Amino acid sequence: MLFNLKKFIGNLMMPLPALLLLMGLALLLLWFTRWQKSGKVILSLSWLLLLLLSLQPVSDRLLRPLESGYVTYRGSAQIDYIVVLGGGYTFNPDWAPSSNLLGNSLPRVTEGVRLYLSHPGSKMVFTGARGAKTLSNAATAALVAESLGVPRNDIIILDRPLDTEEEAAQVAELVGQKPFILVTSANHLPRAMVFFEAQGLHPIPAPANQMAISSPLNFWDRIMPSSMFLGHSERAVYETLGSLWQRLKSKPEEY
Template sequence: MLFNLKKFIGGIMMPLPALLLLMALALLLLWFTRWQKSGKVILSLSWLFLLLFSLQPVADRLLRPIESTYATYRGHDPVNYIVVLGGGYTFNPDWAPSSNLIGNSLPRVTEGVRQYLAHPGAKMVFTGARGANTLSNAETAARVAESLGVPRRDIVVLDRPVDTEQEAAQVAKLIGRQPFLLVTSANHLPRAMRFFEAQGLRPIPAPANQLAITSPLNIWDRVLPSAMFLSHSERAWYETLGSLWQRLKGDSVKVK
């Protein structure tokens, strides 16, 4: 119940829902009250921020500092485990396996498989509980890895954790203090590293799913608003809120 409430409140605080709610408030003020000036100001500012958050220069400027914390891992130090954190997913047995991994999940799994191929003998660990689907997040990702050639004997499924803090606790029971590769989205990795290190673990950061674009773009990609770049702003805001909450919790994330 608390987890669902946290997700619901966090979802409302994302740029698109929050700005749409402000626009709705502004329309109510304009149509049904005498507070015309307040309604106009709220509507204008909401529209402006929605526009700005949808533009590539703004969105990627917000996201880039978070994603640049850790560079792409290209090392070959021996490790026994490669941990791939769960993300968005659904499960439809009639789809291609990879189609069941939504948004950030597929890049995490493919980067995990790349690291698996570079580290012969390692085990792949997938995390993530079952939501509204018949299959857990971890098992869905494991089946995608298996479809890409990873033997089932080299796959470990941890399907109890519902968030990153619980993922760190479950991995600690499995791996202990030995070094391992931690694969998750580049924007999620700084917060994930803090959770795992708070458990006394020794994660090696291996970012995936970098989104903030630094290479040249066509002018229309830079000046036209886009749902894709709005999602980049959303990721930056989501991780900022998550980091603030993590710091507010303080000692509660540390090993007892």
């Protein structure tokens, strides 16, 4: 219950629902009260913020600092475990396996498979609990890895954790003090590393799903608002809020 409440409140604080709520408030003021000037100001500012957060130069400027801390892992040292953290998913057995991984999940799994292929003898570890009337997050990601050629006996499923903190605790029971590769989205990796190192673990960071674009773009891609770039802004807000919550929960000496 507490986990669901945390997710609900967190989602309300994302740019799109938060700005839509503000716009709704503005419309109520304009239609049903005498607070016309306040309604106009709130509506105008909400619209402007939605526009700015949907533009590539703004959204990727917000996201890039979160993604710049770690580079793509290309090491070849012997590693026993490659841990791939869970993300968005659903489960429909009639779909292609990869279609069940939503948003940030598929890039995490494909990067994990790439690293598995370059580290013979390693095991892939997938984390993530069960959603509403579906397979677990971990099991769904494992099915995708199998469809890409990873043998089932090289896959370990940890399907109890609800969030990153719980993922770190369960991985600790499995790997002990052995170094392991930790695969998650580049923008999520800084926060994930804090959780895993707090468990006394030795994760090797392997960012996936880099989103902030620094390569050349067509000028129309830079000046036209896009739902994709609004999603980049959302990730920046989500991880910033997550890091603030992580710091509030942690002891001062941990930082």
